[in-house]
Amino acid sequence: MKEWEKNIRVIAPYVPGEQPKDKNIIKLNTNENPYPPAPGVITAVREFDTDMLRLYPDTEASLLTEKLAEFYGLEQENFFVGVGSDDVLSVAFQTFFNSDMPIYFPDITYSFYKVWADMYRIPYECKKLDDDYNIVKEDYYKENGGVIFPNPNAPTAVLMPLDGVEDIIRHNQDVIVIVDEAYIDFGGESAVSLLEKYENLLVVQTFSKARSMAGMRIGYAMGSKRLISAMNDVKFSINSYTMNLPSIIIGASAVSDRQYFEDTLAKIVNTRENAKSRFKELGFTFTDSKANFIFVSHKKYRAKDIFEYLKSKNIFVRYFGTERVDNYLRITIGTDEQMDKLFEALEEYID
Amino acid sequence: MKEWEKNIRVIAPYVPGEQPKDKNIIKLNTNENPYPPAPGVITAVREFDTDMLRLYPDTEASLLTEKLAEFYGLEQENFFVGVGSDDVLSVAFQTFFNSDMPIYFPDITYSFYKVWADMYRIPYECKKLDDDYNIVKEDYYKENGGVIFPNPNAPTAVLMPLDGVEDIIRHNQDVIVIVDEAYIDFGGESAVSLLEKYENLLVVQTFSKARSMAGMRIGYAMGSKRLISAMNDVKFSINSYTMNLPSIIIGASAVSDRQYFEDTLAKIVNTRENAKSRFKELGFTFTDSKANFIFVSHKKYRAKDIFEYLKSKNIFVRYFGTERVDNYLRITIGTDEQMDKLFEALEEYID
Numbered sequence: 001m002k003e004w005e006k007n008i009r010v011i012a013p014y015v016p017g018e019q020p021k022d023k024n025i026i027k028l029n030t031n032e033n034p035y036p037p038a039p040g041v042i043t044a045v046r047e048f049d050t051d052m053l054r055l056y057p058d059t060e061a062s063l064l065t066e067k068l069a070e071f072y073g074l075e076q077e078n079f080f081v082g083v084g085s086d087d088v089l090s091v092a093f094q095t096f097f098n099s100d101m102p103i104y105f106p107d108i109t110y111s112f113y114k115v116w117a118d119m120y121r122i123p124y125e126c127k128k129l130d131d132d133y134n135i136v137k138e139d140y141y142k143e144n145g146g147v148i149f150p151n152p153n154a155p156t157a158v159l160m161p162l163d164g165v166e167d168i169i170r171h172n173q174d175v176i177v178i179v180d181e182a183y184i185d186f187g188g189e190s191a192v193s194l195l196e197k198y199e200n201l202l203v204v205q206t207f208s209k210a211r212s213m214a215g216m217r218i219g220y221a222m223g224s225k226r227l228i229s230a231m232n233d234v235k236f237s238i239n240s241y242t243m244n245l246p247s248i249i250i251g252a253s254a255v256s257d258r259q260y261f262e263d264t265l266a267k268i269v270n271t272r273e274n275a276k277s278r279f280k281e282l283g284f285t286f287t288d289s290k291a292n293f294i295f296v297s298h299k300k301y302r303a304k305d306i307f308e309y310l311k312s313k314n315i316f317v318r319y320f321g322t323e324r325v326d327n328y329l330r331i332t333i334g335t336d337e338q339m340d341k342l343f344e345a346l347e348e349y350i351d
Numbered sequence: 352m353k354e355w356e357k358n359i360r361v362i363a364p365y366v367p368g369e370q371p372k373d374k375n376i377i378k379l380n381t382n383e384n385p386y387p388p389a390p391g392v393i394t395a396v397r398e399f400d401t402d403m404l405r406l407y408p409d410t411e412a413s414l415l416t417e418k419l420a421e422f423y424g425l426e427q428e429n430f431f432v433g434v435g436s437d438d439v440l441s442v443a444f445q446t447f448f449n450s451d452m453p454i455y456f457p458d459i460t461y462s463f464y465k466v467w468a469d470m471y472r473i474p475y476e477c478k479k480l481d482d483d484y485n486i487v488k489e490d491y492y493k494e495n496g497g498v499i500f501p502n503p504n505a506p507t508a509v510l511m512p513l514d515g516v517e518d519i520i521r522h523n524q525d526v527i528v529i530v531d532e533a534y535i536d537f538g539g540e541s542a543v544s545l546l547e548k549y550e551n552l553l554v555v556q557t558f559s560k561a562r563s564m565a566g567m568r569i570g571y572a573m574g575s576k577r578l579i580s581a582m583n584d585v586k587f588s589i590n591s592y593t594m595n596l597p598s599i600i601i602g603a604s605a606v607s608d609r610q611y612f613e614d615t616l617a618k619i620v621n622t623r624e625n626a627k628s629r630f631k632e633l634g635f636t637f638t639d640s641k642a643n644f645i646f647v648s649h650k651k652y653r654a655k656d657i658f659e660y661l662k663s664k665n666i667f668v669r670y671f672g673t674e675r676v677d678n679y680l681r682i683t684i685g686t687d688e689q690m691d692k693l694f695e696a697l698e699e700y701i702d
Binding site (some may be wrong): 003009011012013021030048052058086087090094098118119208212215230232234237241244247 | 353354355356357358359360361362363364365366367370372378381383384385386387388392393396397399401402403404405406407408409410434435437438441445446447448449450466467469470496497524525526527550551559563564565566567568577578581583584585586587588589590591592593594595596597598601
């Protein structure tokens with residue numbers, strides 16, 4: 001090792017799902033939306049004034065937060081926007097988790113939480129999900145440095161009812177509580193309605209799933225003005241201009257079309273409920289998903305083997321192979337046609 | 352203060368230049384390019400397939416690094432891309448400045464260096480520029496935790512010749528040296544040619560200035576595979592998908608047009624040299640700028656007063672008001688027409 005190499009930070013990074021470049025595969029491995037973004041997005045792109053690219057974008061992304069505020073009936077000052085919800089969450093970890101007490105999050109959850117905690121040297125404790133993969137809310141009632149959990153949780157797809165979420169917040173009024181709602185629109189009830197009551201609550205959502213725009217990288221946090229303004233201070237200490245002009249303009253256009261948003265969600269929920277019946281017929285067990293993916297297991301077949309088999313058929317699903325979930329697959333809800341192909345392949349494989 | 356507020360990080364953020372929304376102003380305050388991006392960008396936008404937005408982008412932004420590699424005659428693995436050079440530099444600070452020894456940078460320089468050092472709790476020492484605002488290279492020869500400086504420096508616009516840059520690198524082979532070349536294309540010689548010789552050298556550039564794409568937020572670092580791979584590990588511990596699809600596709604298109612790039616640069620350099628004569632006629636003093644801005648001072652008129660006067664005329668320039676530069680203005684080179692209006696206004700103001 002050369003002398004200068006000693007100054008290089010050593011860290012175990014997050015490993016995202018594969019992004020194969022082959023367009024002939026059926027991609028059910030990263031929870032993308034199978035439907036295109038709202039039709040207004042095409043118009044926004046066609047009308048995009050490329051000359052404006054020479055200028056720095058609006059640091060506050062006002063056009064985007066204005067449309068978000070309209071959609072949720074909140075004020076612009078209640079929104080923080082970032083480069084995907086990962087950016088938003090990463091800034092939130094840096095802004096809010098500065099206690100010497102450990103932050104709490106579930107043992108089986110979005111694996112980036114652990115990576116950020118390591119990155120920012122935040123102490124943490126993982127709280128075990130019960131045997132049915134539910135979050136045990138009472139585990140979060142002890143003194144801590146902050147709380148974060150996804151609702152629905154990932155990769156388990158299990159939703160906590162809103163009164164359970166509120167119980168956790170009510171017991172944690174001395175720290176900041178983050179509810180990560182990447183998948184909430186697929187059948188859950190958002191904690192946004194609790195923002196009025198709890199100034200220490202931050203709700204994080206994304207354009208990547210329900211809004212069909214993973215490629216645009218837009219995430220947002222909703223919270224009290226005090227929380228949002230603290231996040232902006234941290235953001236302005238890292239990178240003033242994170243949202244590029246296409247994100248602001250095209251994002252604003254996408255969020256304006258509520259009808260398309262609801263129609264797309266209804267289609268995915270319908271496909272998901274059909275998929276549940278078919279998984280059941282094939283002998284799979286699974287949690288009652290309220291997300292755009294199903295977390296499945298099979299008594300007779302190993303998850304890893306099914307994963308490899310499907311891959312050989314050009315169908316990509318997600319296999320984690322980690323403790324307590326090593327016999328599970330996380331399968332994204334695609335179009336009806338994609339799901340038909342998935343089940344055809346599974347029927348061939350399973351007796 | 353409520354109990355939960357105690358966990359909020361308190362930090363003094365970077366304050367970027369004003370981005371007024373009024374389109375009638377002459378904006379010479381944030382070093383943007385007065386010319387639009389390469390014509391191919393329009394085609395890239397028109398042909399953009401919005402359906403692809405539903406998918407996550409390529410985490411490696413391969414299309415973009417491929418075009419950059421072609422442009423510079425390097426390999427793709429020598430490039431790290433991020434959301435503007437601020438993102439790239441911020442990741443570089445986290446990746447490379449982990450020594451207990453202080454990092455060195457100039458006392459008058461890009462003010463974000465100090466903000467990142469504070470943010471990431473990196474010890475630092477500022478080395479004083481000489482009275483003509485030159486970096487004194489010998490000041491950087493002592494044992495340290497890393498070195499960073501812009502070349503040309505900002506807001507001074509002073510260029511260090513490449514042999515001076517190499518002297519600093521040669522004396523700092525046990526740490527990582529970052530040369531921040533946001534403005535290098537306007538008349539300087541890039542340290543890219545030194546990458547073959549020094550594995551511990553990182554050169555950072557941007558699409559925001561010479562490539563007329565501040566609104567797209569693309570920055571990049573060039574360095575040895577060892578350095579780039581370490582930066583990727585850190586990036587994957589913060590946010591896996593930073594470059595959105597428009598940045599990748601439209602960025603790749605912009606970098607492919609070398610002729611337009613060179614023509615635009617030639618125009619700006621020509622306007623700058625004319626501006627120098629006119630500033631001189633008006634009694635201004637200034638450093639010999641090799642950037643797309645001029646750092647000017649006037650013996651008879653206070654910088655702050657000129658700044659306010661120009662603002663009242665709808666001409667925005669940058670005034671910092673900080674130690675040692677409080678009687679200076681940083682004025683971006685606009686089009687010839689914009690500069691004519693600037694000088695008309697100044698002629699009215701100055702006897």
